[in-house]
Amino acid sequence: MRIHEQLNNPLRLGVIGTGRIGSFHARHALELARETRSCELVAVADTYGNSAEQTANHLSEQSKPVLGFTTVEDPIQANVVDAAVVASATKDHYHDCRALVDAGYRIMLEKPLAHSVEAASDLCSYLSSDAKKKFAVMQAFMRRFDKPLVRAKRLLKQGRIGMPFKIISILEDPEPLPQGYNSAGILSDMAVHNIDEVTWLLEDRPISVSATCTNLFSHKLSPVEEDFDDAFLQMWFPKGTIGQVQSSRNHVAGYRNETWIFGEEGFIHVGAFQECPTKVSLEAFGRERVLERTRFVMRNYGEQVPVFIERFGPAYKRELRHFVEQCTKNAPFCVDQEDGLLAMKVAQAGRSSAITKDTAYVLHSA
Secondary structure, three states: OOOOOOOOOOEEEEEEOOOHHHHHHHHHHHHHHHHHOOEEEEEEEOOOOOHHHHHHHHHHOOOOOOEEEOOOHHHHHHOOOOEEEEOOOHHHHHHHHHHHHHOOOEEEEEOOOOOOHHHHHHHHHHHHOOOOHHHOEEEEOHHHHOHHHHHHHHHHHOOOOOOEEEEEEEEEOOOOOOOOOOOOOHHHHOOHHHHHHHHHHHOOOOOEEEEEEEOOOHHHOOOOOOOOOEEEEEEEOOOOOEEEEEEEOOOOOOOEEEEEEEEOOEEEEEEEEOOOOOEEEEEEEEOOOEEEEEEEEOOOOOOOOOHHHHHHHHHHHHHHHHHHHHHHHOOOOOOOHHHHHHHHHHHHHHHHHHHHOOOOEEOOOO
16 A cells, blocks of 8 residues: 655545535545645546536635546546545446555545445455555445444443443435435445444444335335335344344435434433434433433534435544544554445345345354
């Protein structure tokens, strides 16, 4: 991997893919450049039409000139970046990741790791085969950088609610997917963040999975290519703890995002269905008393943004800051390709369980 000289220049960042999440990664990179001078956004790339050129022109109005390219190979050949954020279409993740890693770059890769578990497993094996490439990829699981969830994990590790025995993670969207949206399935595309959240909170790997999935409502209204619009997945962990994930495209009243952590001495609750996603509550209760009540105010972007950005915008920016800092220090990331592969394997096991109607699907080692 390329060694970044911390004392010389800020880390030169490229963003591959300028869709709705890529555009926010680029925006956050510009903000970090102004706030910390630890990085600078120098290039964007996108294979779709003149999207990269338009994005580059727009971003250049806010900072130094940003170059626009049409393929991931272009900024590599031009040698204009030190590291990159990959937010391209899922089907391109494997190719874009390999191209950048083979050229010696470190990358932050949006979920999922690849378009299939087989491709993701191959990618992990490839990265692990080289001592330097093993630390080249950061999997972008932004919930690990979310202040309310980080606080919940701290309370859990402090033993404030005793040993956990159940975690429930819920994500329900208010609108069906737009036509043309690329989804590998509701569990792989939507619930993968919840799956990683549960394994991160417990710091453990599930040994078996079962799931029930169906089409209830939104897919009858919107012509999308996705397997299901509603899913319930349960994971069993070695110590007897269970993790439950609810994912749905059918919460027509609004965006619902919440987590419940049940322990032998109490429980912690983060988030809820509420009118304003930018105000996130955390409540912790013991057997007979309130342990903590905290209200976290998320960022107001000053304009209409996707609801998941309203809720997790600051977390996206903090994960990018971690990526920049670790690249600058030439240090490992706190979340990597193995975490991404585990989440994908759980999602695939859940889908298999839903289709075969098996009560449990035993996972293979990641």
